[in-house]
Every structure is written in C-alpha cells, then in structure tokens.
Amino acid sequence: MASASAVWQRPWVRWAAVLVVLVVLFVAPLGLSEFTNQTLARIGVFAVAVLGLNVVMGYTGQVSLGQIFFLGFGAYVTAYGVTNDWNIVLTFALACLAPAVVGLLVALAAARLGGLAIAMVTIALPIVGVPLAKRLSDFTGGSEGTSTAFAKAPEWSGLFDDQWQLYLVLVIGGIVYLLTHNVVRGKYGRAFAIVKGNENVASSMGISPYRYKVLAFTIASLIGGVSGFLYMVVIQYTSPETMSFGHSINLVAAMVIGGSASIVGSILGGLYYVLVPQLTNAVDPSLTALLQGAILLVVLFVLPGGLVSLPRALTRGRRRSRAARGPAAPPTTPSSTTGSGTAAEQPETERQGHA
Template identity: 70%
Template sequence: MSTLTSLWRNRWVRVALVVVVVVLLVAAPLSLPLFANQTLVRIGVYAVAVLGLNLVMGYAGQVNLGQIFFVGLGAYVTAFGVTHGWNVVLVFVAACLLPGVAGLLVALAAARLGGLAIAMVTIALPIVGVPLAKRLSDVTGGSQGMSARFSGAPDWSGLYDDQWQYYILLVVTAAAFLLARNLVRGKFGRALAVVRRNEAVAASVGVSPYRYKVLAFTLASVFGGASGFLYLVAVQYTSPETMSFGHSIELVAAMVVGGAGSVPGSLIGGAYYVFVPQFTNSLDPNLTAIGQGVILLVVLFVLPGGLVSLPRVIRRLVRRRSPQAASPWPEETERQAQA
C-alpha cells in the first residue's frame, strides 16, 4: 500500500495515468458496441446533473430537491432551438443560460430560507413544471412532448450516430467536471466549505452566506441545463415526465450514493442512476423502488461518505491490520513517530 502511495505522489506517474485514461476514453466508442456507447452517454448525462446537485448540496450544504426541473428546462430549450433552426452552439448556450437565469431568480428568493422552507420551494419546481409543460403546448408540445433530431453523425466524420453522440457528451462532460474541480479547489470552494460548516463564522470573516448560496444554486442550475442538452443529444425527445419529481429524488439518491461533496463521486452517481434501475428491473420490475431503497440504505450504513470513499476505507482497514501499525514495542513506536 505504501508503494502505491509513493507512486501516486510522483507527478509523472499521475500525468501518465491521465494520458492513459484520456486515450481510453477517446478510443472506447470506436470498439464498443452500440448498447455500450449508449449506456456511457446516459451515464454522462446524469453525471453532469448530479455534479450540479453536488455543488449546491454536497459543497454548499443547501437543500435542492428540484434539480430535475432545470434538466427538463434545458431539454425543452434544446428541443425548441433545434426545431426552430438555431445553431447548435447557440442552442447549447441557451440550454445552459436560461436554466441558470431561472435558478438565479429562485435562489434570490429562496437562499435566505433554510431547512424545511427551502426544501419546499425546490420541491415545488418539478411539481409546477410538469403541468406547466403540458399546458404550454404551443411551445413544449404538451403531453406529447417534443422530438429534436440533431445529433446524427455528419458524413465527413465517418462515425456512427452513437459514436458521434459519445464524443459530444465527452467534450461537454469533461468541460463540466474540469470547471467544477477548479471551482471547488479554489476560493469559491473554500468559501462554500466555511458557509456549510457555520454561516455565522463565514459572515464574521467576510464571506457572505447569501451570496455564495445564490452562486452555488445558480451554478447547479447551469449544470442542470447542460445535462438537459446532453439528454436531447442522447434521447432526441423530451416530455413533461422528464422533469417529474420522482426523477429529482433519484438524482439526490445518486449524489448520496456516489459521494456528497465529491466531484468524482458525481460520476459514480451517474453510473448508479443508470445501472441500478436496470439491475432491479431485471430482478423484479414490481420491486424496483424497494430494491433501490435497500441499496441506498446499505450504502448509507456501510459507506456514509458514498462509494467514492471506498478506497479510503480500505486503506484505513489495511493500516489497522498492518503489523507495523500495532507494534508491541514502545521504543519502535517512538522511533516511527520521530521519523
């Protein structure tokens, strides 16, 4: 274990590992079957949604039970833009910007609230969003939803549609995760950590809890809109059920299982969101909800930090069982402490 740790601390080993991962990600869709590529695309879609939720809940400690509303809004903006002949880049910007504006308006009103009050506000978003999408049929297609076929592979690429969609998702997802990583490791992330631990202390050191809560909620909405764009890339169809409240709860569960307050945990959460329903449906479709609840409870009891904390837990267990960790000779323990 110590050898692996020393290797990981070597900068060139980390760089080489990153290069290998990038090469594998780029080459994967060229050799994988259609179903595998589609599954990877779906994981990326929900990983971005969970990532946004992690910013506001995992890092800022602010309740948000309405993230799926912004995913659905981004999907509708994408479908509307595509059907009206907008440029794809403009569609992507609008799919991120409009949910971000909506999130900002909600956050300005709700960020001063706490606990149950803000939970109720965010719960209302998908509850209101579904009937609203059905009623605005001229814009949303009503209960029938909207189709938007725009992610087919161009002739010059020489790729299949699933491969082209994978590369679109890879670019957007990589950019989202790099942005989130830089945010949480910088001044913004440190401020969120202070706000999450104690708002009074944060205010005393010049960090405005209200400002950073609004920023976190707005950024989560932008990531939700980006996820909605990717959803249209993958599915090419959206309906009011896209933003149903049940999906929002599943996103929260995926964040908790993956690891709250962890950027890599969001990717694990996206995989959980895709694979666990498939697994429970294969066992018994009538017990899908119960199966997902049992898996969630097991992870919470065994790994409170989520699946992302599993390597850390294993290292801790190995150290406890290591002969060097429990030496019976006091002088040896003293020499180790001095070293």
C-alpha cells in the same frame, strides 16, 4: 520503497494517468457496441446532472430537491431551438443560460432561507414544472412531449451516430467537470466549504453566506441546463415526465450513493442512476423501488461517505486489522541466544575456576 500515495504525488505520474484515461476515452467508443455506447452516454448525461446537484448540496450544504427541473428546462429549450432551426451554438448557449437565469431568480428569493424552508421552495420546481410543461403545448408538445434528432454523425467524421453522441457527451461533460473542479478547488470552493460548515463563522470572516448560496445555486442550475442539452443529444425525446419529482429524488439518491462533495462521486452517481434501475428491473420489475431503497440503505450504513469513500474504508480496515494483531515480536538470532546463554553460564565457570 515508496508508498502508493507518495508515487501518486509525483506530477509525471498524474499526467501519465490523465493521458492514459484520455486515450482510453478516445479509443473505447470505436470498439464498443451500439448499446454500450448509448449506455455510457446516458451515464455521462446524468453524471453531469449529479455534478450540478453536488455543487449546491455537497459543496455548499444547501438542500435542493428540484435539480431535475433544470435538466428538463434545458432539454425543452434545446428541442425548441432545434425544431425552429436555430444555430446549434446559440441553442446550446440558451439551453445553459435560461435555466441559470431561472435558478438565479429562485436563489435570490430562497437563499435567505435555510433547512426545510429552502427545500420546500426547490420541491415546488418539479411540482410546478410538470403541469406547466403540459399547459404550454405550443412550446413543449404538451403531454405527448417532443422529439428531435439533431445529433447525427456528420459524414466527414466516419462515425456511427452512437459513437458521435458519446464523443459529444465526453467532450462537453469533460469540460464541465474540469471547470467545476477548478471552481470547487479554488477560492470559491473554500468559501463554499466555510458556508457549509458554519454560516456565522463565514460572516465573521467577511464571507457572505447569501452571496455564495446564490452563486452555488446558479452554477448548479447552469450545469443542469448543460445536462438537459446532452439529454436531447442522447435520448432525443423529452416530456413533462422528465421533470417529475420522483426523478429529482433519484438524482439526490445518486449523489448520496456516489459521494457528496466529490467530483468522482458525481460520476459514480451517474453510474448508479442509469445502471441500478436496469439491474433491479432485470431482477423483478415490481420490486424496483424496494430494491433501490435497500441498496441506498446498505450504502449509507456501510459507506456513509458514498462509494467514493470505499478505498479509504478499505485502507482503514487494513490498518485496524494490523493494530488488532499487535506489534510483531522482535526476531531472535542465534548469536543473541548464544550470547545470553554464555553470559548466564559465566558466573558458574568463574566460581569453578576460583575453586
């Protein structure tokens, strides 16, 4: 009988699984409550943000503590474009490209650095972004923030607003995930992995660590802008607090808990970012930070590879338990027992016959 891994390697099984997932994603929003749809949409928003962070940290091994800045920047560009009645496609394009340009400029200056140095540069992004957003009140609304409600369901769709917004997140987020998957599984992904492993080895192979670190950081910034656009689709409000350093640290924790260098791990990271604070607040709002820190430590000790490594950990556990029990004893059949007994008695019988 074929093993589960062998069955999964068959192309038709994979395509069938993809088709089932697509059907579930298409049908599910129609039967869920408004609160559930909104929660799923929020998970999708931050799953995209974690995906961008995973590109630069998980796949390329560079420390980035400012990903939330690009989400907030994309949200502000979206809000400004909608408020000034820009074309929504143009608004979306600028919400993606403006953070990507800023990320490129930062990467050009910081990618030659390494370790803590580049971490310090990225820390400056949210630290500078918050007071800058407060000061540029004509564009950002200042400390009060700005709100927009542009993602209402069109009449021809027959959908409620929460359903329409969830579909937007699924479609745009799904495209981003598909494109990112192709990047990290192709030649760029292989170059990212070599740079992450050893920059000297990468240089000896003709791979420029500087070039690929800049590329990874720019891609992460662009994906952050996409998540900022989706943030305004779902949350419909942003303020300087959106770009706070605490939220940036939470994104890093979500990436680590979900699983570094993993597409699926980014989705699990989005789940953690949205659901765990709700659960800890339900337990005791005053202990939210403590409980989240405890969850992070437990996951790191039990599953160093994040939640995405849980199936592999369970498989290894089963193999170790089988090895501890040792090989099974060979079965004893009546025929072999009888045969061995007859052979043992035969010499005595022959001696009696000679006698």
